[in-house]
Structure formats: structure tokens, C-alpha cells
Amino acid sequence: CEILSSLPLQMSLYFNVYFFPFWWLITVAVLYMKYPALSDYYKFILVTIMILVSLTELIRLYLGYVGNLLEKVPELAGFWLLTLLPQLPIILFLLFNEGLKIHSLERAVHIIFAAFLCFQVVAAFFALRRMVNTLATRFRLTEFHRLEEQRPAPG
Numbered sequence: 001c002e003i004l005s006s007l008p009l010q011m012s013l014y015f016n017v018y019f020f021p022f023w024w025l026i027t028v029a030v031l032y033m034k035y036p037a038l039s040d041y042y043k044f045i046l047v048t049i050m051i052l053v054s055l056t057e058l059i060r061l062y063l064g065y066v067g068n069l070l071e072k073v074p075e076l077a078g079f080w081l082l083t084l085l086p087q088l089p090i091i092l093f094l095l096f097n098e099g100l101k102i103h104s105l106e107r108a109v110h111i112i113f114a115a116f117l118c119f120q121v122v123a124a125f126f127a128l129r130r131m132v133n134t135l136a137t138r139f140r141l142t143e144f145h146r147l148e149e150q151r152p153a154p155g
Helices: 007-037 040-069 073-096 104-150
Strands: none
Touching (some): 007 040, 040 073
């Protein structure tokens, strides 16, 4: 049996687990400092984003670990979708929207987090493609052997 788990993806997930609390603390601290200077709609958007990112990141990292280590395609696909759709656009919004009055420390941690997300999107895509192809091949071989066993003996 060939191991289908992706080592680069797993290493990235491992470091992301330790980086996320650091990112969260810095982002909340900077948000606390600049909160009075923000307009009302940016206040609402940033608080909503922090809640959404916090919940999504916990689910996303769990799905990444389970999907990659246990070679489960649905969990890894969920991880890939959660990385690609809500997380990456939100971090890019936090990184590039100048109306948020971005602090330099905040920009630095957002760049690192965006780099993690971009790498994980690519690594998870290749790991997912490899898992799906291997599992499809195993399924076809199993079906072929099952059909051969059901075939009547010659003569």
C-alpha cells in the first residue's frame, strides 16, 4: 500500500497550527488599538471577519489533518474549499484594503498567513488529485477482480 499523505502539506498544517494563535493575538491587539479610529462599517466588518476566520480556521485545520493523515478525500476536499473560498479572500482583504489603516506588524503577520494559505491551496490540490486518482484505480481494480470471479469457468 502506497502512502498518499502529503508531507509538505502536513508540515505546513503543523506550522499553521502554531502560527494561528500568534496571528490571532496580534490581529486582535492591533484591532483594539485602532478600533476608535475606524469608521462604523469597518468596525462591523473587522469584528465579523475575526469571528468568521477564527471559526473557519479551527474547522479547516481539523479537516486538513484528518484528510491528509487518514487519506480521506471528502475531508481534504473540505479543507481545500475552506482554504480557497472564505480564508484566502478574507486575508487578502485584510492585507490590501487601505481603509483599514493597516499597521506594519499586522501587515507582516497577514503576509505570512497568506503565504501559508497559498501554499496549502496548491499542496492540497496536488494531494487531493493524487488521492482521487489512486482511489479510483483501486476501485476499478477491485471491480475488475470481482467481475473475473463471477465469470463462469470455461468448458
